[in-house]
Amino acid sequence: MNTSLPSSSPTLGPLNRREFLRATTQSAAVLGAVAAAPWVGGAAVRGANERLGVGFIGVGGRGMSHVGTVQKLIADGELLRIVAVSDTYGHRREEAGRITGAKVYAQYRDLLADPAVDVVCIATPDRLHVPQAIDAVRAGKDVYCEKPMGHWTQTALSRQFYLETQKLQRVVQIGNQANSSPEWRMVGDYIRKGAIGRPQLVLAGFYRNGDWGERMPIPDRTALPGADLDWEGFLGDAPKVPFTVDRFFSWRKYLDYAGGPCTDLFPHVYTPFVSMLGLKYPSRAVASGGIFKYDTYDREVPDTFNQCLDYPQKLSVVLVCTLANEYQTDPCIRGDEGAIVLQTDWSSGVDRFTLIPNKGERREVAGGRSDTTRSHWKNFIECVRTRQKPVSDVEFGFQVQVALNMAMLSYLEQKVARFDTERLEIVL
Numbered sequence: 314m315n316t317s318l319p320s321s322s323p324t325l326g327p328l329n330r331r332e333f334l335r336a337t338t339q340s341a342a343v344l345g346a347v348a349a350a351p352w353v354g355g356a357a358v359r360g361a362n363e364r365l366g367v368g369f370i371g372v373g374g375r376g377m378s379h380v381g382t383v384q385k386l387i388a389d390g391e392l393l394r395i396v397a398v399s400d401t402y403g404h405r406r407e408e409a410g411r412i413t414g415a416k417v418y419a420q421y422r423d424l425l426a427d428p429a430v431d432v433v434c435i436a437t438p439d440r441l442h443v444p445q446a447i448d449a450v451r452a453g454k455d456v457y458c459e460k461p462m463g464h465w466t467q468t469a470l471s472r473q474f475y476l477e478t479q480k481l482q483r484v485v486q487i488g489n490q491a492n493s494s495p496e497w498r499m500v501g502d503y504i505r506k507g508a509i510g511r512p513q514l515v516l517a518g519f520y521r522n523g524d525w526g527e528r529m530p531i532p533d534r535t536a537l538p539g540a541d542l543d544w545e546g547f548l549g550d551a552p553k554v555p556f557t558v559d560r561f562f563s564w565r566k567y568l569d570y571a572g573g574p575c576t577d578l579f580p581h582v583y584t585p586f587v588s589m590l591g592l593k594y595p596s597r598a599v600a601s602g603g604i605f606k607y608d609t610y611d612r613e614v615p616d617t618f619n620q621c622l623d624y625p626q627k628l629s630v631v632l633v634c635t636l637a638n639e640y641q642t643d644p645c646i647r648g649d650e651g652a653i654v655l656q657t658d659w660s661s662g663v664d665r666f667t668l669i670p671n672k673g674e675r676r677e678v679a680g681g682r683s684d685t686t687r688s689h690w691k692n693f694i695e696c697v698r699t700r701q702k703p704v705s706d707v708e709f710g711f712q713v714q715v716a717l718n719m720a721m722l723s724y725l726e727q728k729v730a731r732f733d734t735e736r737l738e739i740v741l
């Protein structure tokens with residue numbers, strides 16, 4: 314396991330706040346000005362009536378589900394075409410090529426060099442997201458990048474991605490699809506209108522029976538590195554350890570590639586609150602937990618994780634997770650004039666919520682569920698065409714990633730994590 318804390322990115326030194334704000338303000342202004350420009354960042358922006366070429370990097374479980382979403386959008390008239398797929402595992406990339414009829418690439422950089430690709434969807438293991446996304450924006454592509462935006466060791470690299478995306482004027486949507494839920498937005502509207510006064514405490518959790526081992530079955534126990542399995546490509550910037558089929562296929566068990574509940578499950582639980590409450594960077598984070606149930610020989614990520622984030626506006630977000638018991642309790646937002654209790658499915662919406670004012674009658678409000686991944690794609694594609702900011706843009710993604718990384722580092726180092734808003738760095 315690599316717990317070393319990168320103090321600065323490979324190619325960018327730490328920025329002070331003034332430099333950072335100058336860079337982002339300039340690029341925001343440019344982003345506004347390019348709406349009518351045919352060329353942005355050196356790459357062609359296709360007109361409203363032209364088909365956009367979509368490339369997929371990583372066509373495992375989630376990647377193929379995105380392929381299905383894009384195929385349905387195309388069937389419904391969206392001007393897209395699937396032009397390229399790439400995966401380090403030969404069987405999966407060939408299968409994806411067969412299903413889509415797209416060009417098949419063994420190396421994602423070759424896919425990025427393909428001029429038919431306008432936008433890429435990155436659904437590889439967590440540690441590859443940011444390095445691949447940086448390569449993509451540098452290649453002039455717009456990016457739908459799965460959550461978590463980066464690995465917990467990659468705060469500096471994630472900051473670099475944020476900054477370069479803005480400088481290069483690319484459109485990036487992070488795969489926090491709950492941000493495209495109309496139901497979550499409705500809850501946010503109630504809060505903004507003062508339904509519970511000033512929000513001060515969020516308490517939410519993720520509860521499930523089951524480890525990640527059985528959720529990531531190994532299709533071929535005899536698989537070995539070679540032309541059909543690119544072990545180096547899978548490792549990326551992770552420590553160069555010898556190949557095992559478990560690491561390659563069941564990567565969620567290992568800290569080198571994943572973080573457990575904090576970085577895999579909490580993005581779903583946490584991001585709706587970040588959006589609804591307008592949260593930015595936490596001022597401090599503490600986290601606890603451990604491997605309390607699935608103590609198998611090679612499991613490294615915790616199965617129990619609890620994190621508390623404090624924000625400068627005097628608000629705490631407390632998130633808890635166990636993989637030992639799936640009994641659900643309802644998340645709650647407490648303010649100084651009332652509370653909201655939510656019945657929710659984290660990725661598809663809020664079924665209903667109850668407003669409980671300190672004074673006066675309780676009120677139940679009907680919500681609903683929707684295909685938020687589809688809506689998230691539609692928002693992304695619209696923004697690619699109009700050059701607007703998507704609902705989970707790169708700045709939002711970075712703010713979320715910082716909070717998750719602070720909690721991971723607090724848990725691993727057993728320290729309070731703080732955030733330096735001048736240098737945009739985590740301090741332990």
Ligand SMILES: NC(=O)c1ccc[n+]([C@@H]2O[C@H](COP(=O)([O-])OP(=O)(O)OC[C@H]3O[C@@H](n4cnc5c(N)ncnc54)[C@H](O)[C@@H]3O)[C@@H](O)[C@H]2O)c1
Pocket residue numbers: 370371372373374375376399400401402405421436437438439441459460461488489490546547548562577660
């Ligand atoms: N937003 C959501 O609801 C949601 C749901 C599931 C997964 N995810 C995210 O999607 C990502 C993928 O998860 P998954 O369950 O599909 O995992 P997976 O293991 O099923 O798929 C990952 C794929 O990436 C491939 N890959 C590895 N290195 C690569 C490289 N260098 N280039 C190209 N391909 C490479 C693997 O061979 C594999 O096929 C994760 O980061 C996960 O957090 C998001």
